[in-house]
Amino acid sequence: MQARYNPAEIESRWQAIWAEQGEFRAREEDARPKYYLLEMFPYPSGRIHMGHVRNYSIGDVVSRFKRLNGFNVLHPMGWDAFGMPAENAAIQHGTHPALWTRENIANMRTQLQKMGFSYDWQRELATCEPDYYRWEQLIFLRMFEKGLAYKKSAAVNWCTSCETVLANEQVEEGCCWRCDNPVELKELDQWFFRITAYAEELLDWTARLPGWPEPVLTMQRNWIGKSLGCEIDFPLEGSEESIRVFTTRPDTLFGATFMSLAPEHPLARQLASADRRAEVEAFIRKVQSVDRIERTSDELEKEGVFTGSYCRNPATDELIPIFLANFVLMDYGTGAVMAVPTHDQRDFEFARKYGLSLKVVIQPEGELLDPATMQAAWEGAGTMVNSAGFDGLDNDTGKQRIAAWLEERGQGRQTVNYRLRDWLVSRQRYWGTPIPVVYCAACGARPVPESQLPVRLPTDVEFSGEGGSPLAKLESFIHTTCPQCGGPARRETDTFDTFVESSWYFLRYACPQFATAPVDAAAVSHWLPVDQYIGGVEHAVMHLLYARFWTKVMRDLGMIEIDEPFANLLTQGMVCMETRSCPEHGWLYPEQIAEGRCALCAADVVTGRNEKMSKSKKNVIDPDGLIERFGADTARLFTLFAAPPEKDLEWNEQGVEGCFRFLNRIWRLVHDHYGLVTAAGAVDGAALDTAARDLRRVVHQTIRKVTGDIDGRFHFNTAIAAVMELVNAISTYAGKTPDAAVLREALETVVRLLNPFVPHITAELWQELGHADSLEAAGWPSWDESALQADSMLIVVQVNGKVRGKLTVPAAADRQAIEQAAMEDDNVRRFIAGQTVRKVIVVPQRLVNIVVA
């Protein structure tokens, strides 16, 4: 055995062995219970970053642990390969996106393999391959048939920098999720998926996903944003028409003293009376000129304009003025709001500003609201007043009664409203899945027949870098014939949002080569749902909501049978590092700093806050460099030890060295004793001295602790800490006159428990300890209850809740004996002397608390 731990040599050797033996291949015919472990697949940017290392290290622990525990584990890896960076690279470096992407994949695959992750590489897929996206096109066609995919003209989010539209979910605070540039509204004809048809089911199931973190479920519920309410028709004065409003507060109907319309409301211009036309027009223009960020910001002042028209409150029959208001949104509810200034704060402010009348219809208990003196709207509960036959009811009952009353009179009906909007999936990009539709002057938009799939993404495109998708300029692609009439037609040149590909890749992993349908239903039934999904919390709404939707769509298309794709979800924290900058040269990479000074100009370096590692701020660590210096096992161990998975991980160079030292320590420990140990037989429990029995107890306690920490809890940091404690105990024991069999059991336990975390060094040490069979074959160790038994136990003695002594008593000691021993402790006696013992509390195995006064 080598005296020195040499990770480079060991790791490449074991990786080759695993690849050759096909150790991690998942087969359906395997009789063991299945376990599908999945990490979110990466975008092939070119190099893996520390976030990947962390995500995939966490997943690999679980994968290896489950495999050791007798599960037939499916642990696949692939590439979310369409997307904009490939097009940017094409423009900047003149490489083709396909080539650039494939090179990146090759490079990153090598990097992942160097980390020793236990993937079934036979199932690898890349979403940019026609073998993958052709099935996506087919699913689209089926969705189109069922009306779940449709095209419509709408005001959509347009990112001027990416030159494409975005889904609502992809707009963060008015900016593009990808490039952070402001988003504009634009009226365009675009493809949508009818995710709103699944709003109720998506919401419902959030209550049936116990394996998901509550914050993620809350975010999804908020995003869906269900509210129960009422649609009410307000007849227009001097017209047969009426204006429909949506409200969640029908109980306040009698207090509606005016109406507010969105400036984009179709009736807005029509309602303007002759004398007010100019003012109304000016207001509409003003609101439209304000961009989305400003429009939805807090600071925007509530403004409006009177249209000159009136409608009637259907409950009171009173004439009420109609306003346009800048805070009313066209895309929520009906774009028209019945304004109740006494019971809605926005309406209150608006009414005060424009001198509109107020009428109290809900009286809170113990307070008398007076419209003349109110300082704010009362939005809480109360008793109904000024509401004709509904007076005296509590307002909750009033809601029901008024809704029913309106329904009876044909003036309204109960409805549900969602915040969720349909998913906009067209993108004006080249590097994506072509939408399989053609446009014929005679027949309109026609789906491409299934027999003509895939619609291949052509490769002979030019990247000018000047606006617009190159696909839209490629004549050979555009011109085709109409599948209906055979006449000349044009192809759709938009491609799918890349979130479409990531909405079903986890299904395709069950049968990546299946050639006759998107998925093999039998394979999907076997493997799905994913038992454990792991990825960043930043996907809480977008990806995770789309994937749930898509799964339900495929179910309803009869392709699969599951309702939900992911049974358990773990959202991991980010990898952070402090930023450093030079006043002269801006952000600095770690290697541009020497002894606190900028390597370029020797100025003092300014240390910034801990932030998510990002190239733009240069606070990044390259995993390759880390592997080169310390090896993959150390990189894995550090990311798992430094913080629990769901928390952010703060990078610390010294911490890495500490992990490397720990692995060296284990290596040395085995090396120094392997001669003694490999000659040992089985442990004879009866013949051991106290020191040996004590060590065995620690060994078996550690097995129990580590098993519990990994299984379900994912507390890898404490699992590793427990093994470190065991190693400390072994070091101490080995320095005495150790029993060879006990020492062997202890060392082997360390190796076996650490295997999921650091697979290379443990495989090597296992072999050095004389095992011809693999660690995988040995399985996960179990603990021996009898070895856990101790002869004595430590009891803490408190007086009035403060620790005053510690006792070691025989394990068999009864309550009385313990109590007596506690009373006799010298220090305890000092504290109870001269006082009356009121009460003695004994917690078995733990403590005695003597209450005195």
Add this chain to the structure above:
RNA sequence: GCCCGGGUGGCGGAACUGGUAGACGCAAGGGACUUAAAAUCCCUCGGCCGCAAGGCUGUGCGGGUUCGAUUCCCGCCCCGGGCACCA
């Protein structure tokens, strides 16, 4: 504003159902080995008092429940994330 998290030594973090607060690791200080360095090993390490035994104090702040609170309850403060004129 509303909804989720979170606040513990110099640092990352532990304490699982209310029962010894600070496991494990890092950093720091002291020592051993060495011609020297690295590596390794040993000791100390929340604060204050004390030679020591030991005592007081301490988990964001203020209260409460309890024999006992980092843990439960009430009211605040701060940090992170999500949503936000949603009618």
